[in-house]
Amino acid sequence: MSDATAFAARGRTWRRLRRNPMMTLALGVLMLITLAAILAPVLTPFDPYETNIRARLKPPGDGHILGTDSQGRDLLTRLLYGARTTLLIGFVGTGFGALLGGTIGLCAAFYRRLDSVLMRIIDVFLSFPSILFGLSLAAMLGPGLDSLIFAVGLSVMPGIARISRGAALSIMAQDYMDSGRAIGLPVQRLLSGYLLANAYPPILTYTTLAFGDAVLLAATLGFLGLGLQPPTAELGSIAAEGRSFLFLAPHVSTAASVLIFVIVLSFNLLGDALRDAGDRRSV
Amino acid sequence: MTLLTLTQITRDFHLRGGLFGGRRVLRALDGIDLEIARGETLSLVGESGCGKSTLGRIVAGLQSPSSGEILINGKPALRGKARARQIQIVFQDPFGSLNPKMSVGALIAEPATLHGLVSRRDAPQRVQELMRLVGLRGALAERFPHELSGGQRQRVALARALATEPELIVCDEAVSALDVSVQAQIANLLQDIQKKTGISLLFISHGLSLVRHISHRVAVMYLGRIVEQGEAEQVFANPLHPYTRALISATPEPLPGTGGNRLELEGEIPSPLALPSGCTFRSRCPHATERCAAAQPPLETTGHAAACWHVDSLPEYAPRQTTPPERMRAALDLYRSAAARRTPPLEETIN
Numbered sequence A: 001m002s003d004a005t006a007f008a009a010r011g012r013t014w015r016r017l018r019r020n021p022m023m024t025l026a027l028g029v030l031m032l033i034t035l036a037a038i039l040a041p042v043l044t045p046f047d048p049y050e051t052n053i054r055a056r057l058k059p060p061g062d063g064h065i066l067g068t069d070s071q072g073r074d075l076l077t078r079l080l081y082g083a084r085t086t087l088l089i090g091f092v093g094t095g096f097g098a099l100l101g102g103t104i105g106l107c108a109a110f111y112r113r114l115d116s117v118l119m120r121i122i123d124v125f126l127s128f129p130s131i132l133f134g135l136s137l138a139a140m141l142g143p144g145l146d147s148l149i150f151a152v153g154l155s156v157m158p159g160i161a162r163i164s165r166g167a168a169l170s171i172m173a174q175d176y177m178d179s180g181r182a183i184g185l186p187v188q189r190l191l192s193g194y195l196l197a198n199a200y201p202p203i204l205t206y207t208t209l210a211f212g213d214a215v216l217l218a219a220t221l222g223f224l225g226l227g228l229q230p231p232t233a234e235l236g237s238i239a240a241e242g243r244s245f246l247f248l249a250p251h252v253s254t255a256a257s258v259l260i261f262v263i264v265l266s267f268n269l270l271g272d273a274l275r276d277a278g279d280r281r282s283v
Numbered sequence B: 001m002t003l004l005t006l007t008q009i010t011r012d013f014h015l016r017g018g019l020f021g022g023r024r025v026l027r028a029l030d031g032i033d034l035e036i037a038r039g040e041t042l043s044l045v046g047e048s049g050c051g052k053s054t055l056g057r058i059v060a061g062l063q064s065p066s067s068g069e070i071l072i073n074g075k076p077a078l079r080g081k082a083r084a085r086q087i088q089i090v091f092q093d094p095f096g097s098l099n100p101k102m103s104v105g106a107l108i109a110e111p112a113t114l115h116g117l118v119s120r121r122d123a124p125q126r127v128q129e130l131m132r133l134v135g136l137r138g139a140l141a142e143r144f145p146h147e148l149s150g151g152q153r154q155r156v157a158l159a160r161a162l163a164t165e166p167e168l169i170v171c172d173e174a175v176s177a178l179d180v181s182v183q184a185q186i187a188n189l190l191q192d193i194q195k196k197t198g199i200s201l202l203f204i205s206h207g208l209s210l211v212r213h214i215s216h217r218v219a220v221m222y223l224g225r226i227v228e229q230g231e232a233e234q235v236f237a238n239p240l241h242p243y244t245r246a247l248i249s250a251t252p253e254p255l256p257g258t259g260g261n262r263l264e265l266e267g268e269i270p271s272p273l274a275l276p277s278g279c280t281f282r283s284r285c286p287h288a289t290e291r292c293a294a295a296q297p298p299l300e301t302t303g304h305a306a307a308c309w310h311v312d313s314l315p316e317y318a319p320r321q322t323t324p325p326e327r328m329r330a331a332l333d334l335y336r337s338a339a340a341r342r343t344p345p346l347e348e349t350i351n
Helices: A002-018 A021-038 A076-109 A112-126 A132-140 A145-172 A175-182 A187-223 A233-243 A252-279 B051-059 B079-084 B104-114 B123-133 B140-141 B152-160 B181-196 B209-213 B232-236 B242-249 B289-292 B325-342 B348-351
Strands: B002-018 B023-037 B041-045 B069-074 B087-090 B167-170 B199-207 B217-222 B225-231
Touching: A021 A252, A076 A145, A076 A187, A076 A233, A076 B167, A076 B199, A112 A145, A132 A145, A132 A187, A132 B123, A145 A187, A175 A187, A175 B087, A175 B152, A187 A252, B002 B051, B002 B199, B023 B051, B023 B225, B041 B051, B041 B181, B041 B209, B051 B087, B051 B167, B051 B199, B069 B242, B079 B087, B087 B152, B104 B123, B104 B140, B104 B152, B123 B140, B123 B152, B140 B242, B152 B167, B152 B181, B167 B325, B181 B199, B181 B209, B199 B209, B209 B232, B217 B232, B217 B242, B225 B232, B225 B242
Parallel strands: B041 B199, B041 B217, B087 B167, B167 B199
Antiparallel strands: B002 B023, B002 B069, B217 B225
């Protein structure tokens, strides 16, 4: 029965979400893209790395749905594998950023002594444009999946830290935090079961929005050549590669860019819908 | 037997006065001496901002005093989990004091299992016992706080406080936010539980009507100091301190205009940042003299005593006239007949 009540509350949010058609569309598109990216090896008969000089820059159709790129590789296959990499960077990077930023935000609100120190550090992070910040980090750490994820994570972290601190501060002012302390709960339980359990909705919303930024940043770094090195398929670098043949074969860059656009837009729509549906004062 | 002894408790808050203001110190509590015996209800009364909640939070271990000593059962008070086992607190706002993500059962079981008083397996049974003790239906254990009424929530908060089997519960305005009828229910419940378990209560309130009804002893606070204390009956029957007299006189009368002359205080409460010298009440006291400005009057900690230099020379206490019962009855009859004339008969309302 307790599950049922919790379920009912969750059901309300869910219904409110479903009433928003844009959000259903965004979620559907994202699920479709993610699924296609995961199932890429099953979905396409082509190898994303095998080149074919005789079939270079073919326009869409004729065996290749989206045509081929400058090395004669099937573009759709490249995009699917590219989406794999880009989404992986986005997901893991944002996850890392949310974990770090969330912890910093919650600690700043919980330990008031740490607050000003932590927040001044976050201010320093925030004062760099995230593109510039990601760029310099990626350049410093050198190319590679790990350093890309790290750069993306650190770029989204400060925003999440801010939001978490704000959300946690409003919960800290509630009597039930004192009630938890009064019964002698250990700090970790206060932080997770009391503070995070009640402060998470705005953090989750913001993190969803940050996914979009993270994917865009990953693609941007790829486009600028600071991401994964060729021949690794990555949406940003595919778009960059196609740029050299923009007049000869516009489909390469266009297809990659449209895919990036659709992913980022969907994340933003999803985040907006989540905010509208879930950001009421929690029951 | 003494359960809790507070000696010279002082609590300062450091305020930063803007960019160039420098630091200022607000003394919220100034040299509080207080004792609570086992099985006793001590009420702490006073205006908002007099420091009574701060004192309650210090007793419950949610804040530490700036100086002074807290003894529980004659030993220096411990902190954290050990204190939680001895002293619990119930807050004013029943809508904010329960974690909304936890069911009633989980809220009540949490302290009991945390302190190892029941095993996880026996917890549901203990929850049922505690819910029965505070007068809640057992079926409510599955509910979440937002599904309950204010009175029910306050009962849950009480059950949660009782779950650690404490020796003292601080009730920080625990009934002030409730409807008047529910206030009486909760107050009676507190008394019942005290009879059954022998628990001590520190009852913090700004309303006097309930205090008189439920407490054994009363301590009156004004601006961080206790100005009068004693047996509840004595304090209410013969208040010694001018402030206590004014406070009792300010209790609302059921029939306005019938209560006789009311003793009204002049002026505002002084800012706690700029307290008057000597007796802090002298700026509003009708009996103040030079002596009151010179030094702070001491307070006896035993018996019925007031911190006032003029205790012996104050005019005899004349209790305010309360509405005589026959006037009250006449007024009620008048009101009922007027109300009956105004309300159209039931049939008319339906059609």
